Amino acid sequence: MKITFLGTRGNIESRTRVHKNHSSLLVEYYRRKIMIDAGGDWLGKLDEINPDAILLTHAHPDHAFGLKDGSPSKVFATEKSWKGMKNFPVEKGKKFVVKVEDAFKFGKLFIEAFSVEHSIKAPAVGYKISAGNSTIFYSPDIIYVHNREEAFKNVDLYIGDGATINKSFIRKRNKKLIGHATIDSQLAWCEKDNIPRAIITHCGSQIVDGDGRKVNPMIQNMGKERGVDVEVAADGMELVLK
Numbered sequence: 659m660k661i662t663f664l665g666t667r668g669n670i671e672s673r674t675r676v677h678k679n680h681s682s683l684l685v686e687y688y689r690r691k692i693m694i695d696a697g698g699d700w701l702g703k704l705d706e707i708n709p710d711a712i713l714l715t716h717a718h719p720d721h722a723f724g725l726k727d728g729s730p731s732k733v734f735a736t737e738k739s740w741k742g743m744k745n746f747p748v749e750k751g752k753k754f755v756v757k758v759e760d761a762f763k764f765g766k767l768f769i770e771a772f773s774v775e776h777s778i779k780a781p782a783v784g785y786k787i788s789a790g791n792s793t794i795f796y797s798p799d800i801i802y803v804h805n806r807e808e809a810f811k812n813v814d815l816y817i818g819d820g821a822t823i824n825k826s827f828i829r830k831r832n833k834k835l836i837g838h839a840t841i842d843s844q845l846a847w848c849e850k851d852n853i854p855r856a857i858i859t860h861c862g863s864q865i866v867d868g869d870g871r872k873v874n875p876m877i878q879n880m881g882k883e884r885g886v887d888v889e890v891a892a893d894g895m896e897l898v899l900k
Contacts, residue, residue, distance in 0.1 A: 659685065659686070659687045659767075659787075659789040659790055659792050659794075659898070659899045660685075660686040660687070660896065660897070660898050660899075661683060661684065661685050661686075661794070661896070661897050661899065662683070662684040662686070662894070662895070662896045662897075663682075663683060663684075663857075663859060663891040663892065663893060663894065663895040663896075664679060664682040664683065664684050664693070664700075664707065664893070664894075665678070665679030665680045665681050665682045665697070665699060665700075665893055666679070666681055666820075666859045666860065666861050666890075666891045666892060666893050666895075667679060667680055667681065667699075667860075667861055667866060667893075668681065668720065668798075668820065668821050668860045668861055668862045668866075669697075669718065669719070669720040670862060670863050670866060672863055672866045672867050673866070674866055675893075676892035676893055677861045677865070677866045677892065677893060678699075678893050679697075679699045679700070679893055680695070680697030680698060680699040680700065680720045680721070680724075681695060681697070681720070681721070681798045681859050681860040681861075682694060682695045682696060682697065682700065683695070683796055683817065683859070684707065684709065685767065685787060685789075685794075687765065687766055687767050687789040687790075688765055688766045689765075690710050690711075690764060690765035690766070690767060691707075691708070691709045691710050691711075692709060692710065692711050692712070692713055692764060692767065692769075692787075693707055693709035693711070693712045693713070693731075694712075694713045694714075694715065694785060694796055695712075695713070695714060695715055695721040695722070695798065696712050696714070696721070696722065696723075696724030696725055696729075697718075697719060697720035697721050697722065697723055697724055698719050698720060698723035698724060698726075699720075699724065700724030701723060701724045701726060701727065702727070703724070704724060704725075704729065704730055704731065705730050708730070708731075709731050710731060710732070710764075710765075711731055711732040711733070711734060711764055712725070712729060712731050712732070712733045712734070713734045713735070713756070713769070713785060714733065714734070714735040714736075714739050715782050715783055715784065715785065715796075715797065715798060715799065716736075716739055716742075716776065716777065716780040716781060716782035716783070716799065717735070717738075717739040717740075717741075717742030717743050717780045718777065718780045718799070721798070721799070722735075722739070722742070722743055722746075725743065725746050725748060726746055727747065728746070728747040728748055728749065729748050729749075729752055731752065732752050732754060733748050733752055733753060733754065734754045734755075734756050734764075735754075735755070735756060736755065736756050736757075736758065736771065736781070736783055737755050738780075738781045739780070739781070740753065740755065742779070742780055756771045756783070757771070758771050758772065758773050758783060759771070759772060759773075759805065759808070766789060767787055767788070767789050768787070768788040768789070769785060769786070769787050770785070770786045770787075771783040771784070771785055771786075772784050772785075772786060772795075772803055772804065772805055772808070772809040773803075773804045773805070774797050774799075774800045774801070774802065774803050774804065775800070775801040775802050775803075775804070775834075775835055776799045776800055776801055776836065776837070776838070777799070777836055778831060778832060778834055778836060782797070782799050782800070783797075784796060784797030784800060784803060784809065785797075786809055786813065788812075789899075790899070790900060791900055792814050792815070792899035792900060793812050793813050793814050793815075794813065794814065794815045794816075794817060794899070795809060795810060795813045795815070795816050795817065795853075796817045797817070797818055797819065798817070798818070798819055798859055798860035799819055799821070799838065799860060800818060800819045800838065800839055800844070801828055801835050801836070801837060801838065801839050802839060803847075806847065806851065807851070810847070810848075810851040810853060811851075813851070813853050814853070814854065814855065814899070815853070815855045815856070815857065815899065816844070816847075816848050816853045816855070816856045816857075817856070817857045817858075817859055817891075818839075818841070818844045818856060818857075818858060818859070818860075819838050819839060819841075819844065819858075819859075819860050820841060820858040820859055820860050820861040820862060820865050820890065821837075821838035821860060821861075821862035822838055822840050822841070822862055822864060823840060823841045823842070823864045823865070823873070823876065823877060823880075824840050824841070824842050824880075825840070825864070826840070827839075827840070827862075838862075841858055841877055841880065841888075842880050844856065845880055845881055845884045845886050845888060846884060848884065848886045849884035849885055849886055853886065854885075854886065854887060855886065855887045855888070856881065856886050856887070856888040856889075857888070857889055857890075857891050857897075858877065858888065858889070858890045858891060859891045861890065861891075865890060870890075873890075874889070874890055877889075877890060
């Protein structure tokens with residue numbers, strides 16, 4: 659399974675050469691290509707990527723608005739996300755509903771969506787994807803996973819939310835939590851659930867506007883304390899998993 663970080667920037671104004679595009683991941687296996695999330699930066703560019711399918715974690719603009727003019731590919735999203743995209747002209751034959759914790763197969767990729775806390779208006783999921791001997795969990799916007807024990811079972815690589823390194827970014831609205839877990843908290847999950855490796859995407863201003871010579875070692879030291887090998891993704895970064 660090959661993964662490529664097409665974009666690694668969160669919903670912020672700042673851009674750099676290494677964090678330029680809205681967060682998106684391309685997963686390739688046995689000639690099938692799945693793009694996870696297509697934010698506004700990808701509007702008009704989906705034909706260049708030419709994925710066989712697009713999976714959406716949720717319907718926020720930086721994850722779904724690349725589909726405002728429709729899609730050249732099949733699109734998989736939860737019913738709640740489709741409601742948030744009800745005016746998007748995605749053809750009926752290309753619209754597929756993802757059910758939480760109901761595994762499905764695309765080519766030789768096994769995919770399962772797990773509910774994660776993040777937003778009230780745009781409820782999100784994280785995707786557990788298995789191919790060959792590898793399993794990844796991808797959740798670029800997250801406060802916590804509702805069924806973490808099952809979601810993280812046998813996961814080799816966690817790809818998570820870089821909106822904030824160690825400053826609280828969680829608020830309460832209508833008695834529900836919204837926002838983003840810190841990187842430190844996510845690494846604690848990895849430690850507890852025996853996930854050996856983590857890659858951070860959806861980078862916020864602490865990373866994008868920060869000095870990488872200081873920021874990256876700080877995050878790596880957090881990982882060392884947790885026994886987790888961690889790094890920050892950059893646009894275009896590729897990784898092959900066995």
